[in-house]
Amino acid sequence: MHSQSHQQHSGATPQQHRERVRELLAGLLAQGATEELPLSKALGRGLATDIMAPVDLPPFANSQMDGFAVSSRDIDDGGTELRVSAAIPAGLAPAPLEPGMAAPIMTGAMMPDGADAVVPVERAEPAVFPEPGSNSSVRLPKTVAGTFVRPAGSDIRAGQLALRAGTFLGPGQLGLLAALGLDSAVVYRQLTVLLITTGDEVVEPGRKLAAGQIYDANAALLGAAMRQAGLRVIHPGIVPDKPGQLQELLLEHQASVDLIVSSGGVSKGAYEVVRQALAGQPVSFGHVSMQPGGPQGIGTCHGIPFFGFPGNPVSSLVSFEMFLRPVLSDLFGAPQPRPVTRARLAEGLSSPAGKHQVRRGTVAPDGTVRLEGGESSHLVHALALSNALVHVPLGTASLAAGEEVEVWML
Amino acid sequence: MHSQSHQQHSGATPQQHRERVRELLAGLLAQGATEELPLSKALGRGLATDIMAPVDLPPFANSQMDGFAVSSRDIDDGGTELRVSAAIPAGLAPAPLEPGMAAPIMTGAMMPDGADAVVPVERAEPAVFPEPGSNSSVRLPKTVAGTFVRPAGSDIRAGQLALRAGTFLGPGQLGLLAALGLDSAVVYRQLTVLLITTGDEVVEPGRKLAAGQIYDANAALLGAAMRQAGLRVIHPGIVPDKPGQLQELLLEHQASVDLIVSSGGVSKGAYEVVRQALAGQPVSFGHVSMQPGGPQGIGTCHGIPFFGFPGNPVSSLVSFEMFLRPVLSDLFGAPQPRPVTRARLAEGLSSPAGKHQVRRGTVAPDGTVRLEGGESSHLVHALALSNALVHVPLGTASLAAGEEVEVWML
Numbered sequence: 001m002h003s004q005s006h007q008q009h010s011g012a013t014p015q016q017h018r019e020r021v022r023e024l025l026a027g028l029l030a031q032g033a034t035e036e037l038p039l040s041k042a043l044g045r046g047l048a049t050d051i052m053a054p055v056d057l058p059p060f061a062n063s064q065m066d067g068f069a070v071s072s073r074d075i076d077d078g079g080t081e082l083r084v085s086a087a088i089p090a091g092l093a094p095a096p097l098e099p100g101m102a103a104p105i106m107t108g109a110m111m112p113d114g115a116d117a118v119v120p121v122e123r124a125e126p127a128v129f130p131e132p133g134s135n136s137s138v139r140l141p142k143t144v145a146g147t148f149v150r151p152a153g154s155d156i157r158a159g160q161l162a163l164r165a166g167t168f169l170g171p172g173q174l175g176l177l178a179a180l181g182l183d184s185a186v187v188y189r190q191l192t193v194l195l196i197t198t199g200d201e202v203v204e205p206g207r208k209l210a211a212g213q214i215y216d217a218n219a220a221l222l223g224a225a226m227r228q229a230g231l232r233v234i235h236p237g238i239v240p241d242k243p244g245q246l247q248e249l250l251l252e253h254q255a256s257v258d259l260i261v262s263s264g265g266v267s268k269g270a271y272e273v274v275r276q277a278l279a280g281q282p283v284s285f286g287h288v289s290m291q292p293g294g295p296q297g298i299g300t301c302h303g304i305p306f307f308g309f310p311g312n313p314v315s316s317l318v319s320f321e322m323f324l325r326p327v328l329s330d331l332f333g334a335p336q337p338r339p340v341t342r343a344r345l346a347e348g349l350s351s352p353a354g355k356h357q358v359r360r361g362t363v364a365p366d367g368t369v370r371l372e373g374g375e376s377s378h379l380v381h382a383l384a385l386s387n388a389l390v391h392v393p394l395g396t397a398s399l400a401a402g403e404e405v406e407v408w409m410l
Numbered sequence: 411m412h413s414q415s416h417q418q419h420s421g422a423t424p425q426q427h428r429e430r431v432r433e434l435l436a437g438l439l440a441q442g443a444t445e446e447l448p449l450s451k452a453l454g455r456g457l458a459t460d461i462m463a464p465v466d467l468p469p470f471a472n473s474q475m476d477g478f479a480v481s482s483r484d485i486d487d488g489g490t491e492l493r494v495s496a497a498i499p500a501g502l503a504p505a506p507l508e509p510g511m512a513a514p515i516m517t518g519a520m521m522p523d524g525a526d527a528v529v530p531v532e533r534a535e536p537a538v539f540p541e542p543g544s545n546s547s548v549r550l551p552k553t554v555a556g557t558f559v560r561p562a563g564s565d566i567r568a569g570q571l572a573l574r575a576g577t578f579l580g581p582g583q584l585g586l587l588a589a590l591g592l593d594s595a596v597v598y599r600q601l602t603v604l605l606i607t608t609g610d611e612v613v614e615p616g617r618k619l620a621a622g623q624i625y626d627a628n629a630a631l632l633g634a635a636m637r638q639a640g641l642r643v644i645h646p647g648i649v650p651d652k653p654g655q656l657q658e659l660l661l662e663h664q665a666s667v668d669l670i671v672s673s674g675g676v677s678k679g680a681y682e683v684v685r686q687a688l689a690g691q692p693v694s695f696g697h698v699s700m701q702p703g704g705p706q707g708i709g710t711c712h713g714i715p716f717f718g719f720p721g722n723p724v725s726s727l728v729s730f731e732m733f734l735r736p737v738l739s740d741l742f743g744a745p746q747p748r749p750v751t752r753a754r755l756a757e758g759l760s761s762p763a764g765k766h767q768v769r770r771g772t773v774a775p776d777g778t779v780r781l782e783g784g785e786s787s788h789l790v791h792a793l794a795l796s797n798a799l800v801h802v803p804l805g806t807a808s809l810a811a812g813e814e815v816e817v818w819m820l
Binding site: 177267 | 465467468470474502516518560565583588589592593610614616619620624626627631632638678681751752776792794797798816820
């Protein structure tokens, strides 16, 4: 049953509730299961160990340009004609540069001993590389030691911290590990969530809808949000408003899941299946001072962290984004934290001062954010048009167009 | 070979180059392969058809609160005592409300005929729901028609455009499709990319590095970026600087890939394996007025769209993010477009006025962006610390701290 109490308890703030979520999930971290994966399988996982650079990056001083490696002392203020030595091939340690010589060198090739600068080929006279084997010379302008040279270790030095435990492994991080020569990473194991959607009025998409019934949006919405966050999702279908049936389901899955999330049935209405089914478990049902997503259940069920989200789709997604997703990112390094920044309101808004309001909106490239739909938690079409959550903190009753708000990019 | 010319051709702007990429990939769109997937498999794909709402959302007028459904005309200005009828169960069409009665109703339950408003239970006297079957009455305050009622179709009406073809299917969009009763979606098929990394000096991570050699960061970096973007990636290992070997590889894979991306070997250096291997194909190698990522190859190889990125890791990732990823998003609805917004520079910067500079940075929740590392394209550690690309447009030579820049959130 999708039910939401109008009563305003002096409940927890969103920050306080998130802290309780963190305490519950920290137990999973203490259990500490990790696995070693090849880099090609580690995308989207959280790094479980600090990584110290095993080598310098770059591993050796190399040229930043196609040009001539020289000793800067060999060139006078007015420029100097130097004999051209053999070109420096990539991938090999070059012979030392002899005094008075200039060595053709390609971008990324190793600087020879005796050279301290690179003159780009287009500043040479003639501005071309001579044919290999030709006994030629080139006139080069004055240059300063270090010019167009990438020193060894200029990106990171061997022994420095490359990535911290708890870092999300995206393309840039995996690229760095590969650049350091690492072909695997120790990551936190994937967590499995039991996703329960409830309600006698709720029907599987694809079936026929009778009067008074609605389709289950939450299995698709929360299921996708959880998969996107790297969780393995078990969703055993819609649970009707029968507490005994929900209790059986919880018993059946308790051995195979790391956490449990339900939607619906947590409020103060007459038929609240989740409250009733969890009555014998250490789960508290209360109100977070947040709109939408106020009614929240939190605790453990047979020892497994349990989170009871409200049943309206927008409320359930906001609950996931406000509480579960950021705590997973913090504790396990995955999913990637939502980009958080600020945007200017394209229009004014009002908000209950006693609640942290989370609106949905579209952030535009000009740095403004337009609200999508009103504050009501049933507006799933408006949610689907949004690319951000817009935060109106506790204590704020209204904001004018042009004022800055915190936005979380979805 | 990782090589980069210093010569500044009056090349294409990044926008012009992106348009060429789009023209090449639009051919794949014309081939038009789509597939129908259940919603649980459609996360991260691009919708291939417009979706018109088959039903109203919500499908029927329902209560926004736990309270009493009433006819607002039955309540006088000073409040009125009404007899309490049977509670309205969720999921069923309720009996019509009789005049002078108030029906207990839960959030989301269907409004009965004859009712036009809901009075929240906590505003009733007494402020509780009576026991079922008890013959009781309740005093309710004056209310206005429509109060705490969600009208049918107030989110979206049947027949309206729900989602446009080309929409990325994330949690919100899948939630909307489910709410509309749809259990599948027609999406564009997954594209397969042949990823080629090149260079005699480049070594697989995990092996031993000799003097002058570097590890292949690009296979991990670009491979992850491509997988994150929903592409299937074939990476047959590092190709040495032997054009004949690369030509054989291209022939071998031509029947099984949709596009080809190479890194390295596209510049004006002496050993440019990609340029040499593609010499007989309609591929042009030129310079885009962008830093990093200037040298670019573009065309077709055996009729397959071909993109030759430069070999430095940062250059190759910037090439992917500037050209390939946004065009894939535009044409195929996936991956999700990068969130684009503006941030204030935490520090000043300089940029070559003749180039569009792409720096890496960290956007903070206060709306500022700090640059990570310098402009040099070998700084993969700095890239791994970044959460955004920072754009300095053509024609801009310097920006001061506090000035706003466009940022793309990674």
